[in-house]
Amino acid sequence: NAGVTQTPKFRVLKTGQSMTLLCAQDMNHEYMYWYRQDPGMGLRLIHYSVGEGTTAKGEVPDGYNVSRLKKQNFLLGLESAAPSQTSVYFCASVSAANTGELFFGEGSRLTVL
Amino acid sequence: ILNVEQSPQSLHVQEGDSTNFTCSFPSSNFYALHWYRWETAKSPEALFVMTLNGDEKKKGRISATLNTKEGYSYLYIKGSQPEDSATYLCAFLGTALIFGKGTTLSVSS
Numbered sequence: 546n547a548g549v550t551q552t553p554k555f556r557v558l559k560t561g562q563s564m565t566l567l568c569a570q571d572m573n574h575e576y577m578y579w580y581r582q583d584p585g586m587g588l589r590l591i592h593y594s595v596g597e598g599t600t601a602k603g604e605v606p607d608g609y610n611v612s613r614l615k616k617q618n619f620l621l622g623l624e625s626a627a628p629s630q631t632s633v634y635f636c637a638s639v640s641a642a643n644t645g646e647l648f649f650g651e652g653s654r655l656t657v658l
Numbered sequence: 659i660l661n662v663e664q665s666p667q668s669l670h671v672q673e674g675d676s677t678n679f680t681c682s683f684p685s686s687n688f689y690a691l692h693w694y695r696w697e698t699a700k701s702p703e704a705l706f707v708m709t710l711n712g713d714e715k716k717k718g719r720i721s722a723t724l725n726t727k728e729g730y731s732y733l734y735i736k737g738s739q740p741e742d743s744a745t746y747l748c749a750f751l752g753t754a755l756i757f758g759k760g761t762t763l764s765v766s767s
Contacts, residue, residue: 578755587747587759588702603754635701642751643689646704 547571551636551650558626558657566621566653568636576639577619578603578647579611581632588635594619626657660684662750664758671738672766678734679761681748685729690751693722693733696760697744705733705746738765 549570558564568577575596580588580603590603592611600611608630610622619638623630633654637647663682671677683691690709694702706715711726719736735742745760 576755580757585759588749588757590754590756593754601754604756639755642692642755643709644707646692646707647694647702647749647755649701651701 549636549638549648549650551634551653553653554651555654556656558623558655560627560657562626562657563622563624564626564655565623566634566636566655568619568621568638568650570617570619570638570648572638572640572648573616574638574640574648575616576642577613578637579609579619579621580635580637581605582635582652583632591621591634623655626655628657631655631657660750660752660756662748662756662758664746664748664761666761667759668762668764670764670766673739675738675765676734676736677738677763678732679746679763681731681733681750681758683729683731683748683750683758684752685727687752688726688729688750691724691726691731692749692751692755693731694747694749695744696747702747735763738763740765740767 578593579591594613597616612620636650639645693705696702708724713724721734724731745762747760749757
């Protein structure tokens with residue numbers, strides 16, 4: 546049981562490049578979230594999904610897109626990376642957020658030069 | 659998107675001291691309040707998920723209370739130990755799960 550797996554764990558991009566972060570969970574969870582962590586800012590919600598085929602914007606969605614084509618996978622895309630997107634990205638999942646705890650991935654450190 | 663406030667932002671205590679932090683959140687459209695412990699270079703780990711007004715939960719020396727009518731939760735640590743040093747995050751569940759910025763605790767031996 547791997548839990549929540551994020552790939553890649555590290556990536557360096559040049560401004561304007563695109564990339565996709567993959568979050569995979571094997572717990573059959575309905576809810577999945579993408580957060581970014583920046584110094585002094587805690588965890589800020591980028592996008593989330595309440596089930597396969599559904600996505601919604603969080604607190605800081607600009608510059609990111611997401612897809613949830615399969616229940617176990619939640620993809621976070623950067624179409625044209627900017628230095629302001631340098632951050633550590635965490636994915637999390639939960640079966641039901643009103644009763645269950647979030648399970649987090651190990652984080653993906655992205656640097657945009 | 660909603661505002662979830664945590665205070666203090668940071669604090670430093672001596673080993674053996676008891677301490678508490680506050681999480682303030684909107685009192686409307688409440689579904690749950692989560693507490694997490696986050697150590698540097700690791701992923702956040704769940705402490706509590708609280709749903710009912712008046713809820714009190716305990717795990718070892720750590721406990722939490724919840725007041726949904728006035729929109730706050732307290733996290734207590736009794737007899738702090740150096741291994742309690744971490745950032746403590748609360749998260750409010752309304753339409754989405756929104757985190758506060760955390761309280762960073764440092765415990766000196």
